[in-house]
Amino acid sequence: MELPASPATTLDALQQRLADCGLQPAASRHGTALCWQGLRLGGSDSADIDVELAVTPHPAARQYGFMLFVGCTPALREQARPLLDALAPAAGAWLWCGPRGAGRFCQRVFDAFLYINGPLLREAMQHGQTQPDWAAFFTSQLQLGQQLLALAQQYRRAQHDDSQPELSALLQEFARPPLLHSHYALTLARLLELGLAQQQLTQGIFEQLLRPAP
Known part of the structure; x- marks a missing residue:
């Protein structure tokens, strides 16, 4: 996807x-x-x-x-x-x-989030169903998450950033107004990588929840 x-x-x-x-x-x-x-x-x-x-x-x-x-x-x-x-x-x-290049990175990330909460959810609700096809929806979310993780890692490599900040410090920095950031896109990339790197665990939980009952 x-x-x-x-x-x-x-x-x-x-x-x-x-x-x-x-x-x-x-x-x-x-x-x-x-x-x-x-x-x-x-x-x-x-x-x-x-x-x-x-x-x-x-x-x-x-x-x-x-x-x-x-x-x-x-x-x-x-x-x-x-x-x-x-x-x-x-x-x-x-x-x-x-800096230059940060705008395009943030645009792609924000567009992906808008897609998850708009077209992707609508695609899961087809033919007048009152409930979405949650299995397809979560699978698509996981696939999109994998691509966002790759995008964040690529951006960090381009910035020669190999730091390993703590989650609490990242969240505190991200909560500040963007104009007070020295590099908003890099903070966003670090947060995405830290969060999405746990996706394998999340995927296992989703698979258990979506597995048909015996």
Whole structure:
């Protein structure tokens, strides 16, 4: 089972949102980047992008704002704040995730959680059933958990992070507002790996619960 793919939101849609909000000076398009006051913003974490924008779209995004996951330095974050506020549903309603690359990681994680609590649950309830197919639902959750674990491990490797923090310290750090984190995405990856690494035990419990009674 694949992680749910996010439809690609074009820079045209972002630019239209900014135009609707009357952002001045207006943002312009240059290749795959949206340029504003000397900043290059785009969906890539490559070196030619100053601010990474990972965008989860929804049908009313142009009217109400986009779900934004931002990857950049703190200084560039503050420089881009007026533009980010205009793109989001409300001022400050966007998530700064850490350096470039952090935005895409957090977007994939959050999209997976939304998928578990939305489409995946609806898929389990078919043909007007009053009860979901819990066996299929839990199996799909476990498969998705395995992919999230791999995603978290991959991100930690990319950050050269081999620390082994205590769960209590991680939870305390994660409870802080994201803007107070030095690297929100890395804290999230550590929490995911610590929690999902216990999945084999969880899987055994689910299998016992779902096993037909003799």
